[in-house]
Amino acid sequence: MLTLRQAGASDADLLSEWRNDPEAVRFSVSRREVGPAEHRQWLAHALASPTTRLWIAERGGIAVGQVRLDPRTDGHEVSLAVAPRERGRGVGQELVGGLMALAVTEGLQPLLARVDRDNVASIRVFLRAGFVQTRADARMIHLRWPQ
Numbered sequence: 670m671l672t673l674r675q676a677g678a679s680d681a682d683l684l685s686e687w688r689n690d691p692e693a694v695r696f697s698v699s700r701r702e703v704g705p706a707e708h709r710q711w712l713a714h715a716l717a718s719p720t721t722r723l724w725i726a727e728r729g730g731i732a733v734g735q736v737r738l739d740p741r742t743d744g745h746e747v748s749l750a751v752a753p754r755e756r757g758r759g760v761g762q763e764l765v766g767g768l769m770a771l772a773v774t775e776g777l778q779p780l781l782a783r784v785d786r787d788n789v790a791s792i793r794v795f796l797r798a799g800f801v802q803t804r805a806d807a808r809m810i811h812l813r814w815p816q
């Protein structure tokens with residue numbers, strides 16, 4: 670079973686490692702790696718923000734992924750990453766399910782996601798969880814839950 674805990678400054682190295690994993694870079698919005706100084710600044714800003722929420726998912730006390738919600742005008746946008754060695758085992762699916770339950774109890778709906786068209790695993794995770802595609806552009810598929 671996965672549990673979510675709020676991320677903190679001590680998670681900086683872990684989050685940087687996952688953000689700069691080649692697959693995560695390939696499917697990121699900027700498509701580039703984030704250097705140490707930029708990452709520190711980004712994390713400090715995210716942790717200080719009253720509206721951005723950042724969690725670390727753990728299984729048996731081991732960190733296996735991260736999930737973040739950023740406020741948008743039309744909802745909260747989900748970003749997620751699973752530790753490279755844990756991918757393809759259902760962690761992404763479970764993470765999104767947990768997040769949806771949290772969104773209901775904390776009134777954070779609708780949830781939004783922007784996923785690279787080539788990111789098959791991520792698209793599957795969101796569609797299977799019940800997100801629906803709202804539009805697509807040249808690079809990204811836009812999804813939303815609930816419809």
Ligand SMILES: CC(C)(COP(=O)(O)OP(=O)(O)OC[C@H]1O[C@@H](n2cnc3c(N)ncnc32)[C@H](O)[C@@H]1OP(=O)(O)O)[C@@H](O)C(=O)NCCC(=O)NCCS
Pocket residue numbers: 692693696748749750751752755756757758759760761762763783784785788789790791793794797
């Ligand atoms: C995208 C990501 C979060 C998915 O998490 P995951 O734990 O690997 O996904 P799951 O194991 O829950 O698999 C979900 C589905 O995708 C499929 N899948 C997993 N990896 C796949 C791959 N490389 N290619 C094709 N399908 C894949 C699984 O078979 C499963 O499909 P099913 O439910 O029909 O059986 C994870 O791969 C990741 O962190 N990627 C890098 C960062 C990233 O892309 N984040 C998302 C940005 S929107």
